[in-house]
Amino acid sequence: MNAPSKAAISPTRAANFPEWYQQVIKAADLAENSDVRGCMIIKPWGWGIWENVQRQLDVMFKATGHVNAYFPLFIPLSFLEKEAEHVEGFAKECAVVTHHRLEARDGKLVPAGELNEPLIVRPTSETIIGAAYARWVQSYRDLPVLINQWANVVRWEMRPRLFLRTAEFLWQEGHTAHETKEEALAETEKMLGVYEKFAREHLALPVFTGEKSESERFPGAVSTLCIEAMVQDRKAIQAGTSHFLGQNFSRASGIQFTTREGGQELAWTTSWGVSTRLIGTLIMAHSDDDGLVLPPRVAPSQIVILPVLSKPDSRSAVLQAAEELATKLRTQTAFGEPVRVEIDQRDAGGGVKNWEWIKKGVPLRVEIGPRDIEKASVAVSRRDRGPKEKEFPVQAEFVASVGSILESIQSGLLARATAFRDEHTRTLDSAEEFRAFFTPQNSEQPEIHGGFALAHWDGTAETEEKIKSELKVTIRCIPRGTETEAGVCPWSGCPSKQRVVFAKSY
RNA sequence: CGGGCUGUGGCUCAGCUUGGUAGAGCGCUUGAAUGGGGUUCAAGAGGUCCCGGGUUCAAAUCCCGGCAGCCCGACCA
Structure with a gap:
């Protein structure tokens, strides 16, 4: 299919x-x-x-x-009270921990040995x-x-x-x-x-x-x-x-x-x-609609090698080639650390395995099969591109460039996330704009909307609370230092020292 | 802590209205086919129908009482 x-x-x-x-x-x-x-x-x-x-x-x-x-x-418990x-x-x-022992009673274990002073499990x-x-x-x-x-x-x-x-x-x-x-x-x-x-x-x-x-x-x-x-x-x-x-x-x-x-x-x-x-x-x-997307720097494995084990007679040669490729890749570095590689040799359908790794977000998938061995090439797919996109570099060239490929995936993800954030960050000056930005078009089934709003605030808890109760939008942070620009709070008309970051939050 | 909903093979759920032999899909096991891709076919294993009580010849199904979970609120450095 x-x-x-x-x-x-x-x-x-x-x-x-x-x-x-x-x-x-x-x-x-x-x-x-x-x-x-x-x-x-x-x-x-x-x-x-x-x-x-x-x-x-x-x-x-x-x-x-x-x-x-x-x-x-x-x-x-007494420490928390301080x-x-x-x-x-x-x-x-x-x-709260109140007991230090269990006793059997009517076939059930019940707490016994009450502590003089209860202990709390650290919340911090x-x-x-x-x-x-x-x-x-x-x-x-x-x-x-x-x-x-x-x-x-x-x-x-x-x-x-x-x-x-x-x-x-x-x-x-x-x-x-x-x-x-x-x-x-x-x-x-x-x-x-x-x-x-x-x-x-x-x-x-x-x-x-x-x-x-x-x-x-x-x-x-x-x-x-x-x-x-x-x-x-x-x-x-x-x-x-x-x-x-x-x-x-x-x-x-x-x-x-x-x-x-x-x-x-x-x-x-x-x-x-x-x-x-x-x-x-x-x-x-x-992540995207095909599953997790991991920045290479924190991916548990940065590369998965998928041996193409379709024909029984080439099986051991392919597995051996996969091992050799893994060994070569591990001599390379990315971000100043050895490249992390694993081989998926499980006896399952190639397509099934490929999709599992897409969903796991592994940055690079490398297929190696009989045809690649003949041509000394590999088939490489990047998680930051489409699931069907493949390149067929010469193996030695791929190995030599793997560090920089991983680094380009990493910087690509940062660039994409930065563009997304900037696209959805607005400078807003009126309460009307603010409401429009944070109110979904379809109230029956709210769609993804809003973002970060850079707006003036009079500095009072009352205004903050008013916005929160009306729109569920809170002040995420008050940026410091750099170009602070005084203005007027759109909610109270009072003077504002600077813009702050408003958003709905987790 | 309020309001709503749900408990049935490992998972997702149908069956419940109108009581009558426990079901499906996925997953799992085995065998065969397939083979640069999100497989196909066949066979098989697997269930105290959340718990307790009641009604009944008979309860997954009806009634009562528990328990658990989910969703929406409230709450959330």
Whole structure:
């Protein structure tokens, strides 16, 4: 059957974006829902992406002077109470451990051995890390403390979605303590820069950076910086945050040090994190109606070799040629790392296997069969082009150029995502334009609409709330620095210091 | 925590209105064919019809009570 127009994923993005997202994950075999509501099983292909994210980010953290450590999963309930705003932000979604033993009763296991003080499963670790820092930091000579941890956290979400919002998720959380406010602020900026660079260069995601408004700020932070990406339904997604915590958590945890002058002062702290949500962002930003599209830099395998095993008599020669090709490709580098190659030797139909790899988003598919061996060529398909498009380079030339091909796919994805974002980012000056931009044409079955709006805002929570309740549009970030342009808030008529980024969000 | 819907082989679901031998597609196993592509044919395995109670000669089907899940709201650094 040739049905070139048939998409591998049903429904398509245009037909039903949320359902398309779920089907892409399923078709690419990234993850699935588990027996525990809200908790996901990350399958090998999905985990492979996370391993690359982890490894590559970890290098960047080390390069900026950070070291890794590990803090406990459980936090005494009383710790959470120490920072008032923090309590308000997290109490509603905490999992609580109240017992430490099970006893058999009437054939069922029931909790026994109640704890003196309940423990919460960490929703974030500021409080327990703060308590440790309070012991570790005595003098200005002990500062700065620059520690990161890779961990899981639990936030009991009411409406989970694979990778985007799950009850348990994986992340990294950096926690630093500094002698001065300026130094802590600089740290917050520096790590935001790391996230921006990682998103752009590794995930091929162009992001807006800026500061959160008060209503979107991390509970307990003085200020929250963020990176915001646009995905293909034109919604915004917060992909990473970096918080300046001032002395709030130092005060709560008692992180106090002797200054150079001999006085006592509270340390200035920061925290910053990205999570498995990055994978959800990646999926929604780059994938198409044939399934996942992976930036080569984070693809678990960058190349899959598909031996054409159609004729029994050529089978062993083809397999051997595939092995030799893989070995040659592995001597090549892309992005400064050895190229990652796997061979799919499964005894299944060639077409079936080919489509599986399209759906898994592997950047390059290389077929090698009897005819290729004769001609010393290979058949190469790129995931950023049509599923039927093939090129037939001479094998040696392909091997020599594979690094630059992968790099061009990577930069192509970034260019495409950037063009998409720019196309759907508007500068708006009136409430009418704003409403039109964010209101779907068909209210019965809302189509993909809107995007990012750069508009003036009077800086008040009231205006922000008004827009949110009317249009479900929120301020994603307040860009800093560069060409700020004063104007008038279209909602209140009050003066505005600068334009901010509005969007519907995940 | 409110409103709606659904629980039937591994998966997606039909059957329920009007009670009478447990079904389909996909997947799986085996065999054959096919072979630069999203396969075809044949045979086979696999089910406490969510749980408990009731009505009945007889319940997947009707009634009552649980439990679980999904969707829409509310909530969501």
